[in-house]
Amino acid sequence: MSTxxxxxxxxxxxxxxxxxxxxxxxxxxxxxxGGIELISYQQLKLLELSHEDYVKNLDRLLGKRIxxxxxxxxxxxxxxxxxxxxxxxxxxKARELSAWRNRVAHNxxxxxxxxxxxxxKDPPDVLGVPDFRQFKDGTQSDSIPLELMDKLIxxxxxxxxxxxxxxxxxQSEA
Numbered sequence: 001m002s003t004x005x006x007x008x009x010x011x012x013x014x015x016x017x018x019x020x021x022x023x024x025x026x027x028x029x030x031x032x033x034g035g036i037e038l039i040s041y042q043q044l045k046l047l048e049l050s051h052e053d054y055v056k057n058l059d060r061l062l063g064k065r066i067x068x069x070x071x072x073x074x075x076x077x078x079x080x081x082x083x084x085x086x087x088x089x090x091x092x093k094a095r096e097l098s099a100w101r102n103r104v105a106h107n108x109x110x111x112x113x114x115x116x117x118x119x120x121k122d123p124p125d126v127l128g129v130p131d132f133r134q135f136k137d138g139t140q141s142d143s144i145p146l147e148l149m150d151k152l153i154x155x156x157x158x159x160x161x162x163x164x165x166x167x168x169x170x171q172s173e174a
Contacts, residue, residue: 019111020123025149026104032156033101036094039163040065046170047072062098066091078170087166093159100152103131104144112143 040062047069048054057065069091073084111124128143144152 016111018119018121018123019109021146022109022111022123022149025146025153026109028153029149029156030101030105032153032160033097035160036097036156036163037062039160039167040069040094042167043069043163043170044072046078046167047076063095066095076170079166083166083169086162090159090162090166093155094163097152097155097159101156104129104152107131110143 041057044057044065045054048057057068060068070088073079073087073091076084076087079087107129110128110130112126112128113119113122114125117125126143126145130143134142
């Protein structure tokens with residue numbers, strides 16, 4: 001757990017050599033999620049009735065685009081009822097996963113070493129990506145360990161593939 005009292009005296013290290021695989025892992029997750037963002041625009045292009053309707057989505061954040069996709073899917077004649085249900089479930093997963101993406105993308109990275117680890121030579125044991133909103137309710141924020149980052153990378157890749165398959169189904173019937 002990260003605590004707030006040290007925040008006032010904290011320093012900053014740019015391009016920290018001790019981060020090991022963390023930059024690649026964070027980048028993989030963000031890039032995978034970029035694929036999900038792209039697919040949201042693609043599906044809106046396939047589902048909207050006109051270009052003018054599609055253009056209305058271009059200024060919307062992901063959550064609002066997901067809402068719009070969810071409103072269009074139930075009447076999408078290009079998908080079977082079962083495919084529509086799968087698509088709606090997949091976009092619900094995207095909404096849930098976007099909370100993690102926002103946390104990783106919009107908060108600082110705070111490396112933490114457990115007692116006995118060598119901060120001069122070893123990558124951090126835990127990557128603390130605190131959610132500063134948690135500090136409203138106390139002085140602690142949980143951390144994202146490497147194992148969770150790996151799960152987020154895998155989940156975002158699998159979800160992007162699932163959503164892409166839905167887009168293929170929408171295209172093949174167009």
